[in-house]
Amino acid sequence: MGDGLAQGTHTVTVCGIDQRFHVAGSGPVCVVYPGGPGVSWDYLRMPELEEHMQLVYIEPIGTGRSGRLADPRGYCCDTYVAFLDAVVSQLDTDPVFLLGHGYGGLVVQRYGLDHPARVAGLVLYGTSPVTDEQFRQSAVAEMIAFPARHPGRRMEADAVVGAFEGALTATDDETFVRCLQGAWPAYLADYWAHEETFAPVRARLRGWAEPQRGGEAVPFDVRAELGRIEAPTLILAGAHDPLFGPHWAAMLHEGVAHSGLIVFQHSGNLAHIEQPAAFTGAVADFMYLVGAE
Structure with missing residues (x-):
C-alpha cells in the first residue's frame, strides 16, 4: 500500500455506518486498533513507527467522527471485527500486519483467528487472551x-x-x-x-x-484457540501495566506457537510513549524480519 491509499483520513461504510481510518507513514502496512472501548484513537499515534511503515489507524465506530450503532449493546468484539475487515478489504493489500492495544488487542486476536489468510503478522500490545473474573x-x-x-x-x-x-x-x-x-x-x-x-x-x-x-455475552476468552494462530506474532507488555501486565502476556506467548515476547521494564500500559525508541525498534524489527522470510 506504499502506492495505495493516500495519507490522510478515509471512510468505508458498512450497513450505512461510516468507519473512519487514518493513513500515515510509508512502508509495510500495519493496521492499528486502539484500546477502549470508547477511547479516541489518537492517543496511540506513533510518529516514530510511521518512519518505518505505513500505519492505518482505526477510529472505532462509536467514537470521534465514525458512525454510531442504533443499539449500543451492539458494541462488542464481533462487531468491531466486522468493521475492521471492511477496512482491510478496502486497503486491497492482503495480507497486512495488525497491531492491537488493550481492548484493541482482543479485536485483533479475534480477527487473526477468523481471517488468518488476511494476516501477515500480529502485534499484541498490552493485552490478554481472556477477560474473565480472575482478570477483573x-x-x-x-x-x-x-x-x-x-x-x-x-x-x-x-x-x-x-x-x-x-x-x-x-x-x-x-x-x-x-x-x-x-x-x-x-x-x-x-x-x-x-x-x-x-x-x-x-x-x-x-x-x-x-x-x-455494549460488551460480550460472555467474557472474552480465546485461550483454547490460540494454537490456531499461525501468523508470526509479537507480544508486548509493560512490567508495570496494572491491567494487561506480564502475566497475561506470558499466557499469550505460551499459547501462540510462532510468538516472541518483550517486556518493557520501565513502562506501564503505554510503552509507545514511555519507551518510544525501544518500542519502535521492537515492532519495526519484527515486521522487517517477517517480511524478509
Whole structure:
C-alpha cells in the first residue's frame, strides 16, 4: 500500500455506518486498533513507527467522527471485527500486519483467528487472551495497590483510583472524558516523574460513553484457540501495566506457537510513549524480519 491509499483520513461504510481510518507513514502496512472501548484513537499515534511503515489507524465506530450503532449493546468484539475487515478489504493489500492495544488487542486476536489468510503478522500490545473474573479481580487489586506505590502522591493517587472506577460506570461523554483523564497516571509506570512529557497527552484524551454500554455475552476468552494462530506474532507488555501486565502476556506467548515476547521494564500500559525508541525498534524489527522470510 506504499502506492495505495493516500495519507490522510478515509471512510468505508458498512450497513450505512461510516468507519473512519487514518493513513500515515510509508512502508509495510500495519493496521492499528486502539484500546477502549470508547477511547479516541489518537492517543496511540506513533510518529516514530510511521518512519518505518505505513500505519492505518482505526477510529472505532462509536467514537470521534465514525458512525454510531442504533443499539449500543451492539458494541462488542464481533462487531468491531466486522468493521475492521471492511477496512482491510478496502486497503486491497492482503495480507497486512495488525497491531492491537488493550481492548484493541482482543479485536485483533479475534480477527487473526477468523481471517488468518488476511494476516501477515500480529502485534499484541498490552493485552490478554481472556477477560474473565480472575482478570477483573487482578485489575481491581492492582488499582487498589496503586496509591501505596506512590506514597509521596497519596492524595493524587487516591483520586486516580476514584477516576478509574468512575470511568467504568460513566453514562455521559463529559463524565467519561473527565474520568479517563483522571485515571491516566495509573496506566504509566511513573506519571509524576515525567509529567511534562505525559501531561499533554492526558489533556488531549477524548472518549465516548456509549460503547461502554455494549460488551460480550460472555467474557472474552480465546485461550483454547490460540494454537490456531499461525501468523508470526509479537507480544508486548509493560512490567508495570496494572491491567494487561506480564502475566497475561506470558499466557499469550505460551499459547501462540510462532510468538516472541518483550517486556518493557520501565513502562506501564503505554510503552509507545514511555519507551518510544525501544518500542519502535521492537515492532519495526519484527515486521522487517517477517517480511524478509
